[in-house]
Amino acid sequence: MPHLPDKIFSTPLAQVPDFTFNEDVVRVFPDMIKRSVPGYPTIVENIGVIAAQFAQPNTALYDLGCSLGATTQALRRHVQQPGCVVHAVDNSSAMVQRCREHLSAQDAMYQELLPVEVIEADITQLQLAPCSVVAMNFTLQFVAPEQRLELLKSIHQSLLPQGALILSEKLRFDNANQQELLNDLHLAFKRANGxxxxxxxxxxxxxEKVMLPDSLAEHQARLQQAGFSQTILWFQCINFASLIALP
Structure with missing residues (x-):
């Protein structure tokens, strides 16, 4: 299945359905995400770099909401600790199938990569093994708000000492002027990308009814409530950001 340019919403629709990660989205996802999320390639590659600083030998690494496996691939390229296994999890069967194909292609290109298990599952119901790194790259914003704290508590309980959660999200802003400016800049980014x-x-x-972003303050407060001792903002581009949360 070749990757196609994102034309999903290019013709007028009598009724716009709620967004889902279906087969149509899978076919255009690399183009969609690159043209929609400022700084996405930088975030993905540096998640691998950051993970390499926290990964511990003989532990699990998780990519929760893995989509086509870009973050999983970055983890496998950068983490050099022996005995680590990456668990890539997504609830979209179309994404999981295509992710497996991408990772097989990566295996053919690189030698001595970390082993990976691709799992189709609801991450809010997943029992996590003890782990040293968890990556959630633009995933929490698609989890029902009332389930977010419990998910983060589960991650915190599973993280080993000296491990890390790397959390990337679109942000909303409580200040109306900031929200308007950064939203306008994001729209300009999309226009500039065609x-x-x-x-x-x-x-x-x-x-709008599927992806419900939080403010940076809400993320920080929730992470603290979930048990994380420290939260570091390591990246922001317009209204997209990535955090490191330490147990």
Missing amino acids: YSELEIAQKRRAI
């Missing part, structure tokens, strides 16, 4: 006003408007209607 999306039309129709595509932008229809995508917004599709995703």
Whole structure:
């Protein structure tokens, strides 16, 4: 299945359905994410770099909400600790199938990569093994708000001392002027990447009830409530950010 340009919302739709990670999205996902998320390639590659600082020998590493496995691939490229296994988890069967294909292709390109297990599962119901690194790259925002704290508590309980959670999310801003400015800048980013006003408007209607972002303060407070001792903002580009949370 070749990757195609993202044209999902390029024609007028009588009724815009809620956004789902289905087969249509899978086919265009690399193009969609690159043109929609400022700094995405930098975030993904550096998750691997950061993970290498926290990964411990003979432990599990998790990529929760792995989609097509870009973060999993970064973990496998950068983590050199012996005995580690990456567990890539997603609840979309279409994503899981394609992720397995991507990782098989990576195996053919690189030698001595960490082993990986790709799992189709709901991450809110998953029993995590003791682990040294958990990555959630633009995943928590798709989890129901009432389930987010319990998920983070589960991750915290599973993280080994000196481990880390790496959490990337779209941010909303409590200050109305900041919210308006950064939202406008994000729309400008999309236009600069070739999306039309129709595509932008229809995508917004599709995703507005599905993806519910939090503010940075809400993330920090929830992580503290879940038991994390420290939260470090290591990256922000417009209204997208990534945090390191320490147990």
